[in-house]
Amino acid sequence: MRIELVKRPERSALFAALSPFLALALTLIAGAIMFSVLGKDPVEALYYYFIDPLREVWSLHELAVKAAPLILIAVGLSICYLSNNWNIGAEGQFIVGAIVGSIFPVMFPDFQSWVVLPLMLLMGIAGGAAYGAIPAYLKVRFNTNEILTSLMLVYVAQLFLDWMVRGPWRNPAGMNFPETRTFSAAATLPEIWSASGRANWGFVFAIVAAVAVWFMLSRTLRGFEVQVLGQSPRAGKFAGFSSSKMVFFAFLLSGGLAGLAGISEVSGAIGQLRPTISPGYGFAAIIVAFLGRLNPLGIVAAGLVLALSYLGGEAAQISIGVSDKVVRAFQGMLLFFVLACDTLILYRIRFVGSSAAKTVEVTQNV
Amino acid sequence: MDTTPLANGPNLLEVRGLTKIFGTLKACNQVDLTIAKGEIHALLGENGAGKSTLVKMLFGSLEPNAGEILWNGQQVRITSPGVAKKFGIGMVFQHFSLFEALTAAENIALSLADDTPIATIAAKARALSYSYGLPLDPESLVGDLSVGERQRIEIIRCLLQTPELIILDEPTSVLTPQEADKLFETLERLRSEGKSILYISHRLDEVRRLCDRATIMRHGKVVGHCDPRQETPASLARMMVGSDVKNAERTTAATRGEELLSICGMSRKPAGPFSTPLKNIWLSVAGGEVIGIAGVAGNGQGELFEAISGEALQDSADAIRIRGKSAGRMGISARRLLGAAFVPEERLGHGAAPRMRLSDNLLLSRHSTDGKAFVGTAGMVKSGAIQKAAQRIIEVMDVRKSAPDPEAAALSGGNLQKFIIGRELDRNPSVMVVNQPTWGVDAGAAARIRQALIELARKGSAVLVISQDLDELFEISDSIAVMHNGELSKPIPIADATLERIGLLMGGAEPGHLDHSKEVA
Numbered sequence: 001m002r003i004e005l006v007k008r009p010e011r012s013a014l015f016a017a018l019s020p021f022l023a024l025a026l027t028l029i030a031g032a033i034m035f036s037v038l039g040k041d042p043v044e045a046l047y048y049y050f051i052d053p054l055r056e057v058w059s060l061h062e063l064a065v066k067a068a069p070l071i072l073i074a075v076g077l078s079i080c081y082l083s084n085n086w087n088i089g090a091e092g093q094f095i096v097g098a099i100v101g102s103i104f105p106v107m108f109p110d111f112q113s114w115v116v117l118p119l120m121l122l123m124g125i126a127g128g129a130a131y132g133a134i135p136a137y138l139k140v141r142f143n144t145n146e147i148l149t150s151l152m153l154v155y156v157a158q159l160f161l162d163w164m165v166r167g168p169w170r171n172p173a174g175m176n177f178p179e180t181r182t183f184s185a186a187a188t189l190p191e192i193w194s195a196s197g198r199a200n201w202g203f204v205f206a207i208v209a210a211v212a213v214w215f216m217l218s219r220t221l222r223g224f225e226v227q228v229l230g231q232s233p234r235a236g237k238f239a240g241f242s243s244s245k246m247v248f249f250a251f252l253l254s255g256g257l258a259g260l261a262g263i264s265e266v267s268g269a270i271g272q273l274r275p276t277i278s279p280g281y282g283f284a285a286i287i288v289a290f291l292g293r294l295n296p297l298g299i300v301a302a303g304l305v306l307a308l309s310y311l312g313g314e315a316a317q318i319s320i321g322v323s324d325k326v327v328r329a330f331q332g333m334l335l336f337f338v339l340a341c342d343t344l345i346l347y348r349i350r351f352v353g354s355s356a357a358k359t360v361e362v363t364q365n366v
Numbered sequence: 367m368d369t370t371p372l373a374n375g376p377n378l379l380e381v382r383g384l385t386k387i388f389g390t391l392k393a394c395n396q397v398d399l400t401i402a403k404g405e406i407h408a409l410l411g412e413n414g415a416g417k418s419t420l421v422k423m424l425f426g427s428l429e430p431n432a433g434e435i436l437w438n439g440q441q442v443r444i445t446s447p448g449v450a451k452k453f454g455i456g457m458v459f460q461h462f463s464l465f466e467a468l469t470a471a472e473n474i475a476l477s478l479a480d481d482t483p484i485a486t487i488a489a490k491a492r493a494l495s496y497s498y499g500l501p502l503d504p505e506s507l508v509g510d511l512s513v514g515e516r517q518r519i520e521i522i523r524c525l526l527q528t529p530e531l532i533i534l535d536e537p538t539s540v541l542t543p544q545e546a547d548k549l550f551e552t553l554e555r556l557r558s559e560g561k562s563i564l565y566i567s568h569r570l571d572e573v574r575r576l577c578d579r580a581t582i583m584r585h586g587k588v589v590g591h592c593d594p595r596q597e598t599p600a601s602l603a604r605m606m607v608g609s610d611v612k613n614a615e616r617t618t619a620a621t622r623g624e625e626l627l628s629i630c631g632m633s634r635k636p637a638g639p640f641s642t643p644l645k646n647i648w649l650s651v652a653g654g655e656v657i658g659i660a661g662v663a664g665n666g667q668g669e670l671f672e673a674i675s676g677e678a679l680q681d682s683a684d685a686i687r688i689r690g691k692s693a694g695r696m697g698i699s700a701r702r703l704l705g706a707a708f709v710p711e712e713r714l715g716h717g718a719a720p721r722m723r724l725s726d727n728l729l730l731s732r733h734s735t736d737g738k739a740f741v742g743t744a745g746m747v748k749s750g751a752i753q754k755a756a757q758r759i760i761e762v763m764d765v766r767k768s769a770p771d772p773e774a775a776a777l778s779g780g781n782l783q784k785f786i787i788g789r790e791l792d793r794n795p796s797v798m799v800v801n802q803p804t805w806g807v808d809a810g811a812a813a814r815i816r817q818a819l820i821e822l823a824r825k826g827s828a829v830l831v832i833s834q835d836l837d838e839l840f841e842i843s844d845s846i847a848v849m850h851n852g853e854l855s856k857p858i859p860i861a862d863a864t865l866e867r868i869g870l871l872m873g874g875a876e877p878g879h880l881d882h883s884k885e886v887a
Contacts, residue, residue, distance in 0.1 A: 009388065009776065010772075010773060010775075010776050011721070011773075219746055219747060220744070220745040220746055220747060221729075221733055221741050221745045221746075221747055222745055224726065224729060224733075224747060227719075227722070228719050228722070228726075228730060231719050231720070231721055231722065232714075232715045232716075232719045232720065234712075234715055234716045235715060235716055235717070235718060235719040235730060236719075237677050237698075238675070238677060238698065238708070238710060238716055238717065238730070238731065239698075239730045239731060239733065240697055240698045240699030240702070240733075240734060
């Protein structure tokens, strides 16, 4: 017997909606197998991983803290991917946004006023956008592959941050720890509802960004332009849209949102710059973008799912003693299954009996 | 139904009840076909009639759902092109599968899948090509060859495998009349050697001239077998379409109106290694007239279209004038705002985005010209108004579709082309530029499109039609210019244009014909 993929005449709306859930289910099954191979009870492990973190209010706040950067970055990436610009460097744009946004609290700690925080956020956006403009310029001017340039710039940003916090920006009163001074209250992103947990305004930014970008994509000419240029560049050119302007638009927007995520994370959740400020949000957001079907509203849900995988990883590490690298394994499996299930939108599976193949052999020998 | 072969001996190929189903569509429905040894058998039908599906099943690229294939009287299953080749079935595709950066011999070697040295293949190919009157230099780069020469490579490649049955899919659609004559001689010679040929075409004249028998398909079914030499083109067309096909009615042109589109000494460097440069092109199209541009594919027509549409800009603003305004440095949207409309050759991926709905595809070319009607404040798209307009176009052009607002790719070629033409006509453009208006479009839709272009001109617009279909150009044009190797001849008024004269220009004859730039200027 042989398995064939048969192209559907039109894309299947059913599987377009079903595919992320199918992928989630397959990830859970594969995860259960992985846990039993590790010698853990799969049901218990999955419980600690995916259910336990949802049982307490403070833990839900943590979920929002983790989901905010994922959603912000993924919403920007959805514009990139829909317009066929493969920005893999959101992690770097996140870091540069965080560095540029931290200029005031680190270099001018005495400047304390209500304007500091809005300025920091704007500078974070500008920093991320400027860093995103580099691969955009290289692509438009020299036709370089943006996957490579944006990815390599991540490592540049990571090492630059590392140097900054060990060198020029190290806290003079920090006993030589590689970190900047802690931000003052004026430079700290407030918590939404501090009585019950840590969730900060970053989550609100994420929701606002998701709704705004969803509106732009589905209702405006600019959103139409994004989709036309992404789906068929030649038709986009025929429509009079400029693909080089779109490259800049997509990279500046996604870089800006990643930068906003970066400064929000530093100012809200961490309170200072350290050598590592992200557990790979910029890369996990790629999974979020695809799991959310590149739809900003779907991305909100997908961001919560991925945030849960981070929390679950921590919980499972504590309660059943598995490595926190399991998080990466889960995220990888999830992306793998999402992309695999997407095949079903355009194709259906057909099983072909083996009798057909045998007849050929016979007739060929005749 | 007459299925007895003309030639003696058993049938080489017999097909019984062959059926192929895609989803709910029966692309081939109970098809019967017999091909005798040593005959040229025509397969006639409109686009979408199921010819390609049938041929793909015979060549092993598709597997039938039902029915049987008999080869030399034995029942066989052809599960892949490799199996088809082993049986002795060769195919020359309509769209060539050649690597432009490799030589002819290297291209042939790639398909032979054994370790014969290239030199041996080149020698064999050269010998074969001369013996069949298809001269070919195996050492030449495919990128440097004309379309006709590329087709020779495909034919030689097929012949090297000594097939019993050769399938040719629309072989003359890219050839000049003279090149086509050469091909016919080769095919007749192959027939005299006892080879069988399945000849797919919708050009009725050549089928009547060349073929011994014809099988006619419509909507996936065989609707008749006949001896094409006993039929008239009109009777064959009736069988293909199922009803009489009307030629577009051409009233004589009104007095030449104001000049609406002019191209003044435009040149364009080649955009890539395999594209054609444009050399000093002069042309003027006035209101009320249809000017046709003939030419063999790949002689710069696509480049000319992009230059006129503004997808490629000119160096000088005066190189193109639309309604008297210098437009050479304007982009496509600005040129549309001057009153021009454009329909490119490729429907899917150029004229329309395949995965977008028809209403979105309306916005594609109309968002700037109809900005007020379709786009509101803050760039918000008015989907209600767009859908109404799309509906209007669908009704006017009789676009047939399966859903209220389907994706462009879900429409048949003819219906999508009617929509794309209708999308531009709906604006009442004063200049209309169309590249290959009816390429791959069924006869009924083609007639409708041609009629619409003539009517637009008679209402006072300037219409420029680039086409490889000479019959079409003779049917609708007031004058015909010929494009060859990036140069454009002077337009010949339809009264003075003969098939022979145009054909010679298409082949690059009359080298002196280009020295007219000064008198036009």
